[in-house]
Amino acid sequence: MYWLTYRQHRVQFVVTVAFLVVLGAVLLASASATAGADEEFMSLYPYLSSMPVLPIAVGVFWGAPLLAAEYERGTSRLAWTQSISRGRWLASKLGALGLLVTLAGLGFGLMIQAWLNAFPAVRTADRFGDMSFFAMTGVAPGAWWLFGFMLGTAAGAVIRKTLPAIAVTIAVFVLVLIGIFTNRGGYAEPVVVPADTAAGVPAGMILRPATLDGGTRAAYEMQPSDRYWRFQWTEAGILLTGTLLLTAGTVVAVRRRL
Amino acid sequence: MTDTSVLEATGLGKRYRRKWALRDCSLSVPRGRVVALVGPNGAGKTTLLHLAVGLLAATEGEVRVQGETAFLAQEKPLYSGFSVAEMLKFGRLLNPGWDDEFARRRIDELGLSLTSKVGKLSGGQRAQVALTVALAKRPELLVLDEPLANLDPLARHDVMRGLMGAVADTGMTVLLSSHVMSDLENTCDWLIVLNGGRVQVSGDIDELIAGHRVLSGPVDEAEAVARRVDVIETVGSSRQAALLARTEPVPLGPQWTDRPVNLEELVLAYLRRPDAANLPRPTLATA
Numbered sequence: 001m002y003w004l005t006y007r008q009h010r011v012q013f014v015v016t017v018a019f020l021v022v023l024g025a026v027l028l029a030s031a032s033a034t035a036g037a038d039e040e041f042m043s044l045y046p047y048l049s050s051m052p053v054l055p056i057a058v059g060v061f062w063g064a065p066l067l068a069a070e071y072e073r074g075t076s077r078l079a080w081t082q083s084i085s086r087g088r089w090l091a092s093k094l095g096a097l098g099l100l101v102t103l104a105g106l107g108f109g110l111m112i113q114a115w116l117n118a119f120p121a122v123r124t125a126d127r128f129g130d131m132s133f134f135a136m137t138g139v140a141p142g143a144w145w146l147f148g149f150m151l152g153t154a155a156g157a158v159i160r161k162t163l164p165a166i167a168v169t170i171a172v173f174v175l176v177l178i179g180i181f182t183n184r185g186g187y188a189e190p191v192v193v194p195a196d197t198a199a200g201v202p203a204g205m206i207l208r209p210a211t212l213d214g215g216t217r218a219a220y221e222m223q224p225s226d227r228y229w230r231f232q233w234t235e236a237g238i239l240l241t242g243t244l245l246l247t248a249g250t251v252v253a254v255r256r257r258l
Numbered sequence: 259m260t261d262t263s264v265l266e267a268t269g270l271g272k273r274y275r276r277k278w279a280l281r282d283c284s285l286s287v288p289r290g291r292v293v294a295l296v297g298p299n300g301a302g303k304t305t306l307l308h309l310a311v312g313l314l315a316a317t318e319g320e321v322r323v324q325g326e327t328a329f330l331a332q333e334k335p336l337y338s339g340f341s342v343a344e345m346l347k348f349g350r351l352l353n354p355g356w357d358d359e360f361a362r363r364r365i366d367e368l369g370l371s372l373t374s375k376v377g378k379l380s381g382g383q384r385a386q387v388a389l390t391v392a393l394a395k396r397p398e399l400l401v402l403d404e405p406l407a408n409l410d411p412l413a414r415h416d417v418m419r420g421l422m423g424a425v426a427d428t429g430m431t432v433l434l435s436s437h438v439m440s441d442l443e444n445t446c447d448w449l450i451v452l453n454g455g456r457v458q459v460s461g462d463i464d465e466l467i468a469g470h471r472v473l474s475g476p477v478d479e480a481e482a483v484a485r486r487v488d489v490i491e492t493v494g495s496s497r498q499a500a501l502l503a504r505t506e507p508v509p510l511g512p513q514w515t516d517r518p519v520n521l522e523e524l525v526l527a528y529l530r531r532p533d534a535a536n537l538p539r540p541t542l543a544t545a
Contacts, residue, residue, distance in 0.1 A: 003351055007344065008337070074335040078388075081311050081329040082352035083395070256315070 001084065001092035009097060012062050016104050024111050031118035041122045048112065049132040052181075055148025056173050058101055063152020064165040066093065067254065071160040090254055094153070094247065098146055105145030112136045128228045129205050131181050138232040143239035147246075148173060154246040157253040176242070180235065187234045190221045205231075264289045264399045264431045265310055269319030272305050279305040281455045283319070287399075287433055287448070292425060294442040294463075295435040296525055297452035303435040304332065306452065307403050310433070325398030326355055332403040334388040338377030342370055342387055349391045361394035364420075382413025389417060393424050400424075402434040406441050418445060439522040449521070451528050458528050459536045463521065466536070470524055473501045475514035483510060490534050491527035502527040504536065 033040050070076040080086045116133065119125040127137040135144055151173055155165040185207045192210050193202050195218040205223040212219040265287040272280045280302040287293050297303050308314040309321050311329040336345055342365060350356045365372060368386050376387060392400060406414045422445055425432055436442055449466060451459035473483060480492065480499035487505040494500045502523060507516060528534055
């Protein structure tokens with residue numbers, strides 16, 4: 001089964017590895033540049049900050065065709081009438097590809113983190129305060145990539161046509177992305193800190209302006225930086241719950257239909 | 259399940275939303291036979307075959323198959339990006355009973371190259387590769403859905419000859435569906451007629467042929483004859499009637515003649531009379 005899985009999905013595998021290698025090389029070159037740190041950081045920032053949508057590509061190229069292409073070409077009738085059961089076929093494919101996608105997402109996250117570490121003096125190089133970097137460091141990218149993959153797979157299993165499954169994958173992923181990015185600040189009760197201290201703006205996720213001492217003192221409502229891992233696991237938990245639901249839906253669709 | 263049947267369906271039914279594709283289907287496929295499943299388009303042939311090989315789950319009843327089963331779907335699906343060798347590897351890795359030597363020899367005998375891309379083969383060659391993948395599983399029951407559809411006459415002949423060769427070598431049971439009777443007349447020895455989702459005829463082809471006659475005579479005497487024999491279908495002009503009847507040769511009036519039926523006439527007569535049935539007597543079902 002592992003040979004079959006690799007043989008059918010090797011293009012996606014090779015392209016993903018190539019992408020990570022190229023990205024790694026670019027990040028390495030950027031991190032080791034000796035020029036002004038702020039300029040170097042800002043030269044890549046616009047590109048990197050859009051990369052939380054990368055799991056869409058995972059869903060579109062890894063997930064959506066996984067079942068939809070088999071249905072479209074009739075090869076599901078070939079694959080599911082061999083001696084190994086349909087359940088084992090599905091488990092092998094989802095297991096192997098899901099693991100690869102998760103590892104790729106985590107590897108992507110490690111590279112982004114290593115790049116951020118090269119800019120300790122740049123204030124915006126903040127893995128917690130910047131909502132894009134939060135989704136691209138720690139355990140979150142692994143969960144995001146796996147979620148994108150299962151979203152595409154489930155769409156293909158239910159719709160059974162690759163192109164409409166791709167459209168649904170993109171639409172649903174964007175909605176989930178917006179939903180999570182706008183509600184992330186509520187993973188824990190925020191704290192209110194004064195804004196007028198000598199230290200300036202405190203490090204962390206700034207949510208909204210607030211006031212202290214009966215409205216006389218400017219303040220921020222925020223999530224302090226030491227909540228980073230708690231928030232990472234909360235976000236991963238939300239995405240993995242979604243992934244599990246999508247997996248269950250895929251299993252039901254595959255078992256029920258031809 | 260008896261030792262002599264390789265597939266048995268009892269009260270089998272499949273419903274898609276509100277419409278029943280197959281209903282109340284009970285039949286048994288005797289071991290070692292080459293069984294023709296015939297019926298008009300939409301009769302439920304594909305549904306029955308998909309239920310038999312486990313691609314579909316039954317809405318009611320059950321179907322049981324004994325031993326290893328191979329299935330060749332109507333479109334003869336293969337992975338078009340794979341080479342022939344990779345298709346054989348697919349079969350080998352997914353089937354413990356795979357006979358790789360047989361598969362390679364058969365590809366070689368067909369004059370195909372192991373390195374050819376499946377997507378670049380002709381329709382007939384693809385059908386042969388798909389048949390090879392099915393046969394190399396060394397199944398006890400081989401199920402084929404319209405195996406000759408979309409093939410040119412030469413490829414039809416080659417595929418059928420390859421199939422019959424494999425049957426002669428292994429003694430496996432074959433269940434194949436078709437709506438073209440001429441493909442089946444010389445190759446099959448058991449007939450199942452499916453009509454409107456129900457099994458209408460199931461029996462040994464030689465016995466069915468021997469058990470039916472076409473009686474011809476004057477129209478005004480046809481009714482009297484019809485009272486004596488079991489008439490499946492009446493056709494004829496204003497003066498002359500032809501009755502296709504389930505009967506042994508019987509003595510009739512001097513103006514009457516009778517002759518044996520051929521398979522196509524027999525099937526068509528039953529298909530036009532969905533209420534007539536010819537199912538095996540209990541002794542035949544286990545014979």
